[in-house]
Amino acid sequence: MSEQISLQADVPTDLGGKRLDQVLAQLFPDYSRSRIKTWILDDKITVDGEIFNTPRTKLLGGEVLNVETTIEAPREYIAQDIKLDIVYEDDDILVINKPMGLVVHPGAGNPDGTVLNALLHYHPEIINVPRAGIVHRLDKDTTGLMVVAKTIPAQTHLVTALQKRENFTREYEALCNGTMTAGGMVEKPIGRHATQRTHMDVHEQGKPAITHYRVAEKFRAHTRLRLRLETGRTHQIRVHMAYLNHPLIGDQSYGGRPRPPKGATPELFELLRSFKRQALHAVKLSIAHPITGEMMTWQAPIPDDMVAMTLALREDTKANPDIDR
Known part of the structure; x- marks a missing residue:
């Protein structure tokens, strides 16, 4: 399957003096600059009927641009x-x-x-x-x-x-090890781990990464968090929470092994032992609709395993009011 693309536009006089790739990007904003550059290099662009295949060519204004190409689907x-x-x-x-x-x-x-x-x-x-x-x-x-x-x-x-980072907000619910006293922000670059290639790590040669977090509920030895991503690096929340020495419950890759507090209820002890995934849920998404511009927000209910863990943490805290507080 493939999609046929056929576009035409007159170059406004106020764009005279600008490069071909810049003009195309402005006139056809639905397509990325990298895709437009590929079209130019592949002889898919004509200016007044002549093929132009140099992105940096300057236009005068008043020309007629045509794009005739196909977008091939991956097979x-x-x-x-x-x-x-x-x-x-x-x-x-x-x-x-x-x-x-x-x-x-x-x-x-x-x-x-x-x-x-x-x-x-x-x-x-x-x-x-x-x-x-x-x-x-x-x-x-x-x-x-x-x-x-x-x-x-x-x-x-x-x-x-x-x-x-405009009109695209992602919020998460998480359960982490340790009691956090207050929210904050982690601004630490993230890149590939030096020896474990399937893992990520905080290091200065990584890409910028910013995570905002606030405490939603405190337990004896764990914390429920609400987090907001400002960037979107691989494993970002998991890496940043581990960096703070508060790895997510169940996150085997980043130190979230079971840590039952002293005197833990049997229910909590068993849940912590059997929880086999990171306790992380993308709970809220807000975007500007890409075509209409309307702001839209959705929320997804907390999954059953995290609800059960939260209830067990609450009950354990009530059952042990004077221990590890």
Whole structure:
């Protein structure tokens, strides 16, 4: 499958003196600069009927631009009938509530059985959108809200909003080890771990990463948090909380091993021992709709395993009012 693209525009006189790639980006904002540059280099752009294949060519103003190209869909991905929990849908976007255990995008060790494969089955036309419209990801065992673009214009606008950190807000609920006394912000760069290549780590050569957090509820030896991402690095919340010495409950990769407090109730002891994923849920998503500009917000209920853990932590705290407080 492929999508035929046919665009035409007159160059306004006030854009005279600007480069071809800059003019195209301004006249066709639904498409990314990298895609436009590829079109130019691949002889897909004509100016007054002549092929122009140099992005830096200056225009005078008044010219007629034409784009004639196709966007080829990736062939390596297959559609699979995997149930999606769809929270919202219109002609441009989908919002889903991702369950635990579902990988977002095929990769090493997960060639299929992912959100992407499910999207291709649910909405076959999405194969024409790069990465099947996926603009941000959640880890395999992190649950919660994701927005997916159904069209190229929607994807372009969502990616831009995410990169500019404008009108794209993601909030998370988490349960961490240790008692935190107050909220704050972690502003530490994140990059690939030096020796464990599947892990991330805080180090100065990494990419900028900012996580805001506040204490929602305190227990004897654990804390319930609300967090907001300002950036979106791989494993960001998990890495930043581990950096603060408060790894998430159940996060085997970043130090979240079971830590039952002294005198823990049997229910809490068993839950901590059997909790096999990081206690992290994307609870709230707010965006400006990529086409209409309308501000929209969705919330996803806390999953049962985190609800059960929270209740057990509360009961343990009540049962041990004078221990480890």
